[in-house]
Amino acid sequence: MAGRVEGKVAFITGAARSQGRSHALRLAQEGADVIAVDICAPVESISMYPPATEEDLAETVRQVEALDRRIVATKADVRDPAALRAAVDDGVAQLGRLDVVLANAGVFEIQPALELTDDAWREMIDINLTGVWNTCKAALPHLVEGGRGGAIVITSSTAGLKGTPNTIHYTAAKHGVVGVMRTLANEFAAHSIRVNSVHPTGVDTAMIQNRKTWGLFLPDDPEPTREKAEPVFAGTNALPVPWVDPVDISNAILFLVSDEARYVTGVTLPVDAGYTIR
Amino acid sequence: MAGKVVFVTGAGRGMGRSHAIRLAREGADVVGTDVCGPIPSATAPVTTPQDLADTVAAVEALDRRMVTFQADVTDEDALTAGLADGVAQLGRLDCAIANAGIGVPPHEVADTPAQEWRDMLEVNLTGVFLTAKAAVPHIRAHGDGGSVLLVSSALGLRGMPNVASYVAAKHGVVGLMRSLALELAPERIRVNSIHPTNVDTPLIQNENVYRLFRPDLEHPTRDDVSDVFQDLNLLPTPWVQPEDVSEAVLHLAADDSGRWVTGTTHRIDAGWITK
Numbered sequence: 001m002a003g004r005v006e007g008k009v010a011f012i013t014g015a016a017r018s019q020g021r022s023h024a025l026r027l028a029q030e031g032a033d034v035i036a037v038d039i040c041a042p043v044e045s046i047s048m049y050p051p052a053t054e055e056d057l058a059e060t061v062r063q064v065e066a067l068d069r070r071i072v073a074t075k076a077d078v079r080d081p082a083a084l085r086a087a088v089d090d091g092v093a094q095l096g097r098l099d100v101v102l103a104n105a106g107v108f109e110i111q112p113a114l115e116l117t118d119d120a121w122r123e124m125i126d127i128n129l130t131g132v133w134n135t136c137k138a139a140l141p142h143l144v145e146g147g148r149g150g151a152i153v154i155t156s157s158t159a160g161l162k163g164t165p166n167t168i169h170y171t172a173a174k175h176g177v178v179g180v181m182r183t184l185a186n187e188f189a190a191h192s193i194r195v196n197s198v199h200p201t202g203v204d205t206a207m208i209q210n211r212k213t214w215g216l217f218l219p220d221d222p223e224p225t226r227e228k229a230e231p232v233f234a235g236t237n238a239l240p241v242p243w244v245d246p247v248d249i250s251n252a253i254l255f256l257v258s259d260e261a262r263y264v265t266g267v268t269l270p271v272d273a274g275y276t277i278r
Numbered sequence: 279m280a281g282k283v284v285f286v287t288g289a290g291r292g293m294g295r296s297h298a299i300r301l302a303r304e305g306a307d308v309v310g311t312d313v314c315g316p317i318p319s320a321t322a323p324v325t326t327p328q329d330l331a332d333t334v335a336a337v338e339a340l341d342r343r344m345v346t347f348q349a350d351v352t353d354e355d356a357l358t359a360g361l362a363d364g365v366a367q368l369g370r371l372d373c374a375i376a377n378a379g380i381g382v383p384p385h386e387v388a389d390t391p392a393q394e395w396r397d398m399l400e401v402n403l404t405g406v407f408l409t410a411k412a413a414v415p416h417i418r419a420h421g422d423g424g425s426v427l428l429v430s431s432a433l434g435l436r437g438m439p440n441v442a443s444y445v446a447a448k449h450g451v452v453g454l455m456r457s458l459a460l461e462l463a464p465e466r467i468r469v470n471s472i473h474p475t476n477v478d479t480p481l482i483q484n485e486n487v488y489r490l491f492r493p494d495l496e497h498p499t500r501d502d503v504s505d506v507f508q509d510l511n512l513l514p515t516p517w518v519q520p521e522d523v524s525e526a527v528l529h530l531a532a533d534d535s536g537r538w539v540t541g542t543t544h545r546i547d548a549g550w551i552t553k
Contacts, residue, residue, distance in 0.1 A: 182552050185512060185549055185552045186512060186549070186552060186553060189512035189513050189514070189549050192513060192514060194513070194549075201538070237463075238459060238460055238463035238540060238541060239466060239468070239538060239540055240463070240466060241538060244538045248537065248538050251534055251535040252535065252539070254535075255525075255526075255535060260522075260525035260526075260528075261526070261546075263475070263513055263515060263518040263522050263546055263548040264526070264545065264546055264547075265512060265513055265548065265549040265552065266512065266545075266547075266549045266551065266552025266553075267544075267545045267547075267551075267552075269542070270539065270541075270542050271538055271539055272538070272539075272542075273463075273538040273540065274459060274463050274540040274541045276541065277456050277459055277460060277540070277541030
């Protein structure tokens with residue numbers, strides 16, 4: 001049976017690990033080839049979880065190739081438009097086309113609003129908002145030139161739909177990408193290029209599974225752990241689950257980029273266990 | 279959806295039939311109902327018992343079982359009894375799709391007969407409530423969670439002149455969805471609403487709707503309204519197919535793709551709301 005994205009090529013940022021790797025594998029399982037980028041390096045203002053590495057990106061490559069799909073992986077920072085463009089151009093040259101764009105790369109950090117440094121604000125906006133636009137800008141000419149339409153999915157967050165304390169820069173950036181999504185959905189609909197955003201609740205990755213995030217949920221506990229944070233996380237969701245798995249987001253994205261969603265554009269799709277209706 | 283049982287209202291034709299077939303193709307058995315007759319104030323051509331029989335034939339051709347009963351979704355006793363019988367025959371219930379709905383003649387609010395308003399709300403809002411009410415005990419009974427899908431419309435998310443009763447009913451469905459989602463979440467029963475743009479079915483493909491969009495013509499046709507429908511949408515299509523909506527239904531109903539999705543308004547609107 002043909003896969004749900006058989007023969008398509010997907011450009012994925014932040015593909016070295018976690019959600020980005022999961023998206024690459026899920027789409028590859030359904031027949032797509034992948035153009036992958038990741039910064040594979042630390043970011044100045046992000047300290048609460050370890051950075052992705054070149055070994056991580058190599059592992060994504062290995063796992064996609066194990067599915068018998070092709071992958072072109074490049075170390076690139078979404079803040080560097082020239083590097084992104086070069087990575088996409090090179091990937092399209094090797095894989096022959098571009099159909100799907102997943103603006104997934106992003107960072108997370110917790111800080112009370114008035115304690116946030118100007119540099120940390122700027123860095124967050126540069127990566128989580130401008131980086132998304134840079135990704136779309138590098139990829140859109142290929143989608144237009146392909147003449148077959150296409151699908152872009154921007155990874156936002158429940159924090160892109162609702163205010164969240166102690167994450168002012170993250171929340172602002174994640175709201176901002178909804179504006180990018182809605183504008184591009186309008187501007188490129190005539191080319192049958194669909195643009196949507198996904199809004200996960202907490203996903204079980206290093207981004208939330210770290211001491212500082214557990215501590216935010218357990219402010220009075222000097223020794224916060226995953227186990228102790230679990231019921232508090234569960235309390236933020238309507239469904240009885242503390243966090244979701246990367247593959248749950250991948251399945252939503254797979255639906256959005258497949259032909260099953262051929263008339264879905266401009267939507268903010270929550271995969272949030274009911275977080276935003278509570 | 280193998281081993282699952284779904285309940286679909288308005289299963290005689292259009293989207294309801296399409297959902298039944300799509301989910302059956304993924305392995306589900308189906309309990310289906312349709313009024314198979316006239317409804318007060320409704321403008322679309324009347325559904326017939328033969329329509330419902332044709333849906334059954336299509337599901338059985340996929341080697342799945344389908345139990346049907348003829349009922350009006352506004353008749354709580356008939357709905358409850360028919361569904362209980364269907365569940366008894368098929369063994370369980372995992373998913374309910376409150377799909378049945380009507381259109382009424384276009385009027386400005388100031389000119390809308392109160393009875394027509396009541397008829398609309400009765401079917402498109404109260405009928406959805408009664409469908410959910412009848413289904414929830416069965417889904418709840420096995421403790422495995424489940425999915426309730428309420429079919430609203432792009433007009434459940436925005437207004438439109440001359441169809442306020444439809445718009446109000448479809449907005450009302452969203453309030454029902456959000457509250458029910460909170461009530462059922464602890465039992466892992468997920469509740470979401472579906473918001474299509476115009477769908478290529480008899481509900482819109484009839485002269486009453488054509489006249490809403492082309493009041494300048496005495497007998498407007500499908501071709502006459504195509505451009506006007508296109509202008510509503512962002513993507514280059516005047517309307518979507520029932521099958522496009524069914525793909526979204528499957529995505530939300532299935533355990534793998536939909537398992538942590540609840541309380542959402544799911545659009546298949548060709549970008550109408552974003553335009």
